[in-house]
Amino acid sequence: MNRRKALKQIGLGLSAGIALPPFLTSCKDDNLAPEINYDGTIAIIGAGAAGLYAADILRSKGVNVIVLEADKQMGGRIRSLRNQNDIDFQSDADFPVELGAEITYGSDSIFGRIIQNYNLPVVDLNLVAEDQYILDSVVKNSTDWGGDSDFVAVQNFISGLPNYSGGSATIDAAATGLTSRAKALLNSQVGNFYGSSNTRLGAVGISEELSLQSLGNQRLMVKSNPLQDVLLSRFSNVKPLVQLETQVKSIDYQSEPAIITDQNGNQIEANKIIITVPLSILKNNVIDFSPALPATKLSSASKFGMDKCIRVILDFKKNFWGEASAVIWGGNTALQILNPGVGRSQFIRTMTLTIYGSKADELSAMGDDMITPILSELDSIYDGQATLYIRRDLDSNEVVYHYTDWSMNEFIQGGISYPLVNATQADRNVLAEPVNDILFFAGEATDVEGYAGTIQGAMASAERVVDEVVSVITA
Numbered sequence: 001m002n003r004r005k006a007l008k009q010i011g012l013g014l015s016a017g018i019a020l021p022p023f024l025t026s027c028k029d030d031n032l033a034p035e036i037n038y039d040g041t042i043a044i045i046g047a048g049a050a051g052l053y054a055a056d057i058l059r060s061k062g063v064n065v066i067v068l069e070a071d072k073q074m075g076g077r078i079r080s081l082r083n084q085n086d087i088d089f090q091s092d093a094d095f096p097v098e099l100g101a102e103i104t105y106g107s108d109s110i111f112g113r114i115i116q117n118y119n120l121p122v123v124d125l126n127l128v129a130e131d132q133y134i135l136d137s138v139v140k141n142s143t144d145w146g147g148d149s150d151f152v153a154v155q156n157f158i159s160g161l162p163n164y165s166g167g168s169a170t171i172d173a174a175a176t177g178l179t180s181r182a183k184a185l186l187n188s189q190v191g192n193f194y195g196s197s198n199t200r201l202g203a204v205g206i207s208e209e210l211s212l213q214s215l216g217n218q219r220l221m222v223k224s225n226p227l228q229d230v231l232l233s234r235f236s237n238v239k240p241l242v243q244l245e246t247q248v249k250s251i252d253y254q255s256e257p258a259i260i261t262d263q264n265g266n267q268i269e270a271n272k273i274i275i276t277v278p279l280s281i282l283k284n285n286v287i288d289f290s291p292a293l294p295a296t297k298l299s300s301a302s303k304f305g306m307d308k309c310i311r312v313i314l315d316f317k318k319n320f321w322g323e324a325s326a327v328i329w330g331g332n333t334a335l336q337i338l339n340p341g342v343g344r345s346q347f348i349r350t351m352t353l354t355i356y357g358s359k360a361d362e363l364s365a366m367g368d369d370m371i372t373p374i375l376s377e378l379d380s381i382y383d384g385q386a387t388l389y390i391r392r393d394l395d396s397n398e399v400v401y402h403y404t405d406w407s408m409n410e411f412i413q414g415g416i417s418y419p420l421v422n423a424t425q426a427d428r429n430v431l432a433e434p435v436n437d438i439l440f441f442a443g444e445a446t447d448v449e450g451y452a453g454t455i456q457g458a459m460a461s462a463e464r465v466v467d468e469v470v471s472v473i474t475a
């Protein structure tokens, strides 16, 4: 078995309760030496999917790990509404509602295998539901839109994206000849899906990512467990290693051990540091590096964006959008609507909206007033039923809803990373490169296997970064 394969099995196996061959679990036995003899300490910055998974693999190899997390909770952009005591909104839904990631792409993805190992019931959106598409406020499934030349042109553009050869351009510029109604649908299915808008998203970067992808096309929702709970249960072994409310403000890596300083001026020494913070945190210079990060890395970082991102949760007294709907694409404001109740509950009455890019800029500036254009668009598509059936406060009759503006979260500052017009896959590689064999980089933005911006990207980056660290500390 090659080393990378062995690493993956260890990483997936230990706390998921799978029976592993004894040699793979040897580090749990006090009488045996750890798999790696290393006296140093590895600090991991960030306890999202990438940080927790990297910590788990290293710990399973007997390496000293400490995880520093700025927030009061673990999970990062995997965050479930049920776990948020400070949010004054309880959804009517009797299934978990997510504030961040909600769909696991690929049953053979790393998170897909965790779900399988736990035997958690899942809903595969492709099996139990179908997507709906909006053009000019009319919503239909793909079969019913089949005769519409604009709809067909959009789907053809999307299926041709992996083979795009038109050179540096935004998706908007690359999609020549599309009508404005077609462009609105494309903006939802591509620009927004990849974390931005068509006028910002680079066609080359997306095309390169798509051609690297190899996972199955399942779209899975865990039926009754909040994703944050699944993540934290899987990585319960590393919970004691996580220091919450510890925001790293500076890293001095002129010599080993490096010195990490947090928001209170506390200093922590570490021989190697794995940085998993969101790209926005690096780009906005929240962490002061001494010496400064190499110009090549900063230049690569500048070629990726991380736009604002808004998740809106709406509960209705009736499902008027179709009980078998999966994702509804094509709105101008409600850019991506998920029907999270499908296959989960007989009371399918919740919509979750995910909005990135220029529309998220507008809505973020509106704050609570954003509900007006959202309901107005839904009313125009569904003949006034949104306003009619939205849940209202019993006393005041005010509309009840929740939104999370991820750009306002000081430790995330945006949605997901995406390639700007001049970014290539080579830039993701530079973003991921270690510096001085002391600093190592993980997190969704550093994924080099085509899954940046997803849970898979975050977790694949953890496997890659552990390989890099292990090869340095065992050299």
Ligand SMILES: Cc1cc2nc3c(=O)[nH]c(=O)nc-3n(C[C@H](O)[C@H](O)[C@H](O)COP(=O)(O)OP(=O)(O)OC[C@H]3O[C@@H](n4cnc5c(N)ncnc54)[C@H](O)[C@@H]3O)c2cc1C
Residues within 6 Å of the ligand: 045, 046, 047, 048, 049, 050, 051, 068, 069, 070, 071, 074, 075, 076, 077, 078, 099, 100, 101, 102, 103, 104, 105, 246, 247, 248, 249, 276, 277, 278, 281, 286, 287, 309, 310, 311, 354, 406, 411, 412, 414, 415, 416, 442, 443, 444, 445, 452, 453, 454, 455, 456, 457, 458
């Ligand atoms: C609204 C939304 C919907 C999404 N939907 C999906 C989906 O359906 N499917 C999917 O696969 N992906 C989805 N994603 C993407 C997915 O959530 C992310 O790619 C993934 O969770 C990122 O994990 P990460 O570990 O790279 O980063 P994060 O989860 O962001 O973890 C980084 C951690 O670093 C911490 N941190 C930041 N600064 C500091 C500091 N200075 N010191 C210490 N700690 C710090 C943060 O608090 C955070 O906990 C979605 C994302 C969003 C925002």
